[in-house]
Amino acid sequence: MIGGGVGCARFVKGLREHVRRTGGRDRIDVVVNTADDWWVSGLRIAPDHDSLLYALAGVNDTERGWGRSNETERVSAELAAWGTAPDWFTLGDLDLGTHIARTAWLREGLPLSEVYRRLGTRWDLGATLHPATDDEIDTHVLRADGAPLHFQEWWVRHRAQIPATGFVQRGIEHATVSAGAHEAIADADAILIAPSNPVVSVGPVLSVPGMREALAASGAPIVGVSGIIAGAVVRGMADACLAAIGVETSAEAVARHYGARADGGLLDGWLVDESDAAAVAPLGAAGITTRAVPLWMRDEDSSARLAADALALADAVRR
Template sequence: MTQRIVVIGGGVGCARFVKGVREHVARAGLDARIDVVVNTADDWWVSGLRIAPDHDSLLYALAGVNDTERGWGRAGETERVSAELAVWGTAPEWFTLGDLDLGTHIARTAWLREGLTVSEVYRRLGARWELGATLHPATDDEIDTHVLLEDGSSIHFQEWWVRHRAQLPATGFVQHGIELAQPSLGAAGAIELADVILLAPSNPIVSIGPILAVPGLRRALVDSPAPIVGVSGIIGGAVVRGMADACLAAVGIETSAAAVARHYGARGAGGLLDGWLVGEEDADAVSPLRDAGIETRTVPLWMRDADTSARLAADALQLAADVR
């Protein structure tokens, strides 16, 4: 019987992890299907185009066309169109889009204008390459994240993240319209049929948090008979990449593997986690988290290549099997 593996997350950390899951499945000869429930809350409109950073990071990485040096966008990019848009004043100079990347955004926007759902756009974009996984938006509704600032104002998450490098003091994050959003059929179906659910080492506040906040999705996860195992994106008290520490600080959570696990909570106490993987640098978190009802293990977390990524995926699946 085909094992259904569901990964929850978004962004570069999630992309690397899903590549590891795919690699492990191939190496082990497993009969498995990989579904990814992707954060859509950092999507936004630029120059009349719908941009979807978390989805595109996954799409390009799984397709093998991502820019591994910059960590975002397509490999071999040029940026002539972005420069021209900046001259015309229709796109901010601080948000650069490559020409190949713009092709994706134009196609996405054209299909959305025709009335297609985000789910169908995901399907069409993913059909171009052999991804080895199926990507599902958490919701087909727009739920863009805005950042609440200390001065009482708010700005779009992308402006805070890209332009200001998360340096403006923030007090919280809000997804406009999320209370009316509905889970996409693909996301809900994947969770319902899952044999294993893995929380990727994604930003817990702005990547995984909005997925959990889509009405019905958190409850679907909590009620699932599948074991839920999370992978820490924090090693030795520091974020692996990005500025997740600024997001954690904004909502009063310490930047540590243990604090993020407690934020998700133990399933037995109404939270999400059955198991949690931390780096070998965070061995002191194991005993307290186990006492809190989360089976925790130390493993090498750094995903430097196909071997280390596949090993991490194997460790996550093994922990899921053990806590089942």
């Protein structure tokens, strides 16, 4: 699977439950976006990875939608008081423990893949997380006035309200696909694109040099799940990101943005919600086999059914 963040975490949990219900023989590998990582108070913060880690471990804050449950924020308040961290980016004390461990290992010279492995051994996740790349890349927002703005400031502080004209990942031209990601793609029976933000979660993964080539070389069907339902984002502000790159906020437009694999794009198949059933025929004509199914992941059962639908579409495409 490719993705990151809360939407990906919910989908992976559904996939894990589906695997459990069908005998538990399948392995789940997730290639995780690293481009929204950044440095705060000398610590490397990794929001997309940590959303997956905490959700799969069952220690995430389900009410806020990010961070650990039962958190305190004493250290974050002290960092803001000292002026070493922005007061609009709050980190919980338990969460800071993760960031300190990550940064300590990185400063020892360990690659990010090994850091992922070590963080993943604390809990039984039921999935293996791989960074898209071991190289450091950060997303920055392009603005009309040319002033630099890190993605996290645009996203968290300004809630994506500052008009953007695009996004760039600094350092990505020198990045390479991590060994774990490359192996997971090469060995996959099916590759699923999570209902993550297509611009800043999935897009940076696809932009890592060599990633699209690895996907193109895979014999596995590639099926995506729309994070847009009835013209609205399920969660977050993906609509602002899509607008910045000139893509309409619709399930059909996002599928066309990814493109048909047969025409050099990404997708063999695409799942849309039943409310977007009108997109099935035109996307099929464009070379993307599309099915309309319930996409809302309201609980364990609905999430597992969605995962089953995605795998069924992958099997149909394969045949």
